[in-house]
Amino acid sequence: MDPTISVQNPEKKEDSSVCVGREDDIKKSKRMTAVVHDREVVIFYHKGEYHAMDIRCYHSGGPLHLGEIEDFDGRSCIVCPWHKYKITLATGEGLYQSINPKDPSAKPKWCSKGIKQRIHTVTVDNGNLYVTLSKEPFKCDSDYYATGDFKVIQSPS
Numbered sequence: 001m002d003p004t005i006s007v008q009n010p011e012k013k014e015d016s017s018v019c020v021g022r023e024d025d026i027k028k029s030k031r032m033t034a035v036v037h038d039r040e041v042v043i044f045y046h047k048g049e050y051h052a053m054d055i056r057c058y059h060s061g062g063p064l065h066l067g068e069i070e071d072f073d074g075r076s077c078i079v080c081p082w083h084k085y086k087i088t089l090a091t092g093e094g095l096y097q098s099i100n101p102k103d104p105s106a107k108p109k110w111c112s113k114g115i116k117q118r119i120h121t122v123t124v125d126n127g128n129l130y131v132t133l134s135k136e137p138f139k140c141d142s143d144y145y146a147t148g149d150f151k152v153i154q155s156p157s
């Protein structure tokens with residue numbers, strides 16, 4: 001056994017799930033905001049499913065909790081209120097429409113820029129809603145706005 005690995009190795013605090021509210025409440029309000037281990041998230045209840053993501057848009061930090069949800073190409077997206085970027089609720093992908101300049105008659109196609117907004121996990125236990133922060137090791141564009149200077153939810157001082 002590697003002696004550098006602690007036998008006790010307690011779960012890191014930021015890995016644990018945090019109770020953010022009641023299922024009944026979000027089913028009425030359809031969305032809520034929360035601070036999970038110092039990271040601000042928005043949770044949506046849409047078409048019977050929960051989705052949590054970083055609250056600030058990956059593009060320039062727009063407040064996604066104030067955006068509208070619309071379907072594009074059959075995928076539910078939050079539309080950022082600042083510059084109308086579309087972000088899929090399920091995966092955090094940025095969607096855009098592309099056209100072929102050599103064929104102006106062709107219909108624009110929806111394409112993905114890849115995952116731009118960090119998605120977190122929502123679970124329900126006994127009527128309580130929990131959020132577990134993403135542990136995915138990749139660098140996500142929304143990480144930039146998830147740090148101190150861009151916070152939108154004021155914590156009590």
Ligand code: FES
Nearest residue numbers: 057060062080083
């Ligand atoms: Fe969200 Fe620009 S900040 S689209």
